[in-house]
Amino acid sequence: MKALLCPGEGVQLVDRPEPRAGAGEVVLAVRSAGICNTDLELARGYMGFRGVLGHEFVGDVVEGPGGSRPPAKWAGRRVAAEINCACRGCPVCSQGHGNHCPTRTVLGILGRDGALAERIAVPLSTLHALPDALEDEQAVFVEPLAAALHAFDEVELARKDRVLLLGDGKLGLLIGLALADRRDQVARALAVGRHREKLAILAARGLEVALEQEFDEPAGFDLVIEATGSPHGLTSALKAVRPLGTLVLKSTYAGDASVDLAPIVVNELRVVGSRCGDFPRAIAALARGQVDPRPLISERFSLEDAERAFARAGEPGVIKVLVDPLRAG
Amino acid sequence: MKALLCPGEGVQLVDRPEPRAGAGEVVLAVRSAGICNTDLELARGYMGFRGVLGHEFVGDVVEGPGGSRPPAKWAGRRVAAEINCACRGCPVCSQGHGNHCPTRTVLGILGRDGALAERIAVPLSTLHALPDALEDEQAVFVEPLAAALHAFDEVELARKDRVLLLGDGKLGLLIGLALADRRDQVARALAVGRHREKLAILAARGLEVALEQEFDEPAGFDLVIEATGSPHGLTSALKAVRPLGTLVLKSTYAGDASVDLAPIVVNELRVVGSRCGDFPRAIAALARGQVDPRPLISERFSLEDAERAFARAGEPGVIKVLVDPLRAG
Numbered sequence: 098m099k100a101l102l103c104p105g106e107g108v109q110l111v112d113r114p115e116p117r118a119g120a121g122e123v124v125l126a127v128r129s130a131g132i133c134n135t136d137l138e139l140a141r142g143y144m145g146f147r148g149v150l151g152h153e154f155v156g157d158v159v160e161g162p163g164g165s166r167p168p169a170k171w172a173g174r175r176v177a178a179e180i181n182c183a184c185r186g187c188p189v190c191s192q193g194h195g196n197h198c199p200t201r202t203v204l205g206i207l208g209r210d211g212a213l214a215e216r217i218a219v220p221l222s223t224l225h226a227l228p229d230a231l232e233d234e235q236a237v238f239v240e241p242l243a244a245a246l247h248a249f250d251e252v253e254l255a256r257k258d259r260v261l262l263l264g265d266g267k268l269g270l271l272i273g274l275a276l277a278d279r280r281d282q283v284a285r286a287l288a289v290g291r292h293r294e295k296l297a298i299l300a301a302r303g304l305e306v307a308l309e310q311e312f313d314e315p316a317g318f319d320l321v322i323e324a325t326g327s328p329h330g331l332t333s334a335l336k337a338v339r340p341l342g343t344l345v346l347k348s349t350y351a352g353d354a355s356v357d358l359a360p361i362v363v364n365e366l367r368v369v370g371s372r373c374g375d376f377p378r379a380i381a382a383l384a385r386g387q388v389d390p391r392p393l394i395s396e397r398f399s400l401e402d403a404e405r406a407f408a409r410a411g412e413p414g415v416i417k418v419l420v421d422p423l424r425a426g
Numbered sequence: 427m428k429a430l431l432c433p434g435e436g437v438q439l440v441d442r443p444e445p446r447a448g449a450g451e452v453v454l455a456v457r458s459a460g461i462c463n464t465d466l467e468l469a470r471g472y473m474g475f476r477g478v479l480g481h482e483f484v485g486d487v488v489e490g491p492g493g494s495r496p497p498a499k500w501a502g503r504r505v506a507a508e509i510n511c512a513c514r515g516c517p518v519c520s521q522g523h524g525n526h527c528p529t530r531t532v533l534g535i536l537g538r539d540g541a542l543a544e545r546i547a548v549p550l551s552t553l554h555a556l557p558d559a560l561e562d563e564q565a566v567f568v569e570p571l572a573a574a575l576h577a578f579d580e581v582e583l584a585r586k587d588r589v590l591l592l593g594d595g596k597l598g599l600l601i602g603l604a605l606a607d608r609r610d611q612v613a614r615a616l617a618v619g620r621h622r623e624k625l626a627i628l629a630a631r632g633l634e635v636a637l638e639q640e641f642d643e644p645a646g647f648d649l650v651i652e653a654t655g656s657p658h659g660l661t662s663a664l665k666a667v668r669p670l671g672t673l674v675l676k677s678t679y680a681g682d683a684s685v686d687l688a689p690i691v692v693n694e695l696r697v698v699g700s701r702c703g704d705f706p707r708a709i710a711a712l713a714r715g716q717v718d719p720r721p722l723i724s725e726r727f728s729l730e731d732a733e734r735a736f737a738r739a740g741e742p743g744v745i746k747v748l749v750d751p752l753r754a755g
Contacts, residue, residue, distance in 0.1 A: 189669065194669065194670060196694075197669035197670060197693065197694070251696070331687070340518065340523065340526035341523060341526060346687075346690055346691050347691065348691065349688045349691045349692060355684040356685075356687070358660070358675075358685070359678045360699075361675055361697065361699035362675050362676065362677065362678045362699040362700065362701055363678060363699070363701060364526065364699065365525075365526070365698075365699045365700060365701050366698075366699045367580070367696065367697070367698050367699075368690065368696070368697040368698075368699075369694075369695075369696050369697075370689075370690035370691040370692070370693065370694045370695045370696075370697075371691065371694060372691055372692060372694050
């Protein structure tokens, strides 16, 4: 089958043997897969990953262990799959924190091939059936939307709160859409980014928006969500949170960040790291139309054109690029 | 009067006019003052402070506004004084967060002379009377002990918790003594530092201790308290916290820290900045003997010898240096 491989650095469209499902696994035929910033960073050497990229996707259950038929419950079902494949036996997993299982593999990120391919093998335990009403181009956002919604899990929004979102990249915009859905719960909800046309997507959903270039010194926010993907954004975020306020970090950077961290202590901030989120909640938010991510789709490519798709995903101004293995090249 | 001045960089023993109390203030005759790491950093240019250093001290109330007699309640009382002088009128102060008042001055740190002098003027609102049973050499620790105890304010200790303290400097050791007082509330309490003789003070109070050099890779701690004062300590701390665990930051660094912050997001850590604490609680902990900081006193100097005292405070292996203006030079 065709697959987009990260051989350590960069990407390469290769021919690979089709994956076989192990015990407790199934093989999915990928219908559509998104490219996210983590993929771009992996291709720059982040995590030292070597393998097939891709962890945002929708697919059909087509095969069980060793080429057998899949369990009846799942056969032919269209699904999204969680990216963390936990051992389900260790103390961390027993406490319900499988996303942090120390021996976990992660689709297309850590020790396991991803979804920018015709087929992918995943544990049954990671599957979530998708409602028929959800189109593939919505369902492909389940994973990043789950991560976006998770930004609000460690904070209790209050009516008087002023909320600032920094970053209008792929993840930033999804968080912005989720914030727009919560707009009436807070006193102020502002998104600051670098791209007028991207911010317009959030403005259309009722969010206050501002260009970073024109909005130099935001300060005094009760909650700041940092999703710029750059150390510069972290510096801005640390200045923007009021004393005793909360900063949610959604960005991982490849490499060390040189940042003045004194405000964390001087202003006694609470900084919360936030990664993966709850799939059923994201599926529900999409199904109810609370969040419509389709305006974020910049372009769609066939799997044959996956290298071009990957390059395009890294270009300025481009938001979400989808790769559709069922699409003719 | 004599005073230890920070003219922007370094320190200098100078002759200054005695301070006068403004409205709502009193003048204190300083009995004893401690030198802390913040003082050492201020003398290296941190915060751009110019003025008399010193914010850990005990003194007697000797004068009211404009040279008048002090209010009867305070006249002649031996007191500790909080370091943050808040406006008491702004929204932040109204919410009870005077320590974060945006127009606050801070004794010997920001816009206000400190206590390494014969006399100091402070707002009445900052005063805390000291029990007679407390010796000066205990009472001089009220401010740093309040800060040390504050490290535990944003965390709820659980029986199963493994707690790691990083740093055996002046503040680290006080936190260690406070942790020793909580030893029975947690499963494990470990202090890691660089000085065998300093750690021995904590070991004597029942804490498990280890030399950093001999304890390379601490990991899996539910709570880590970072008090090393170095970016290197932050890097170790971020590795030592378990996924979903808590890191309390007590250190401020002069300058930018180049640190891999990815663990905050990947492991979804909660990072809490912690600065100043509650004075009455610290006074009570000293009075009840829950924390005895006297083993931390390395040396005592007269005010005439304050420059030498300051140099001594910065030497490796030295813990707390006190300057006693009542002591003959």
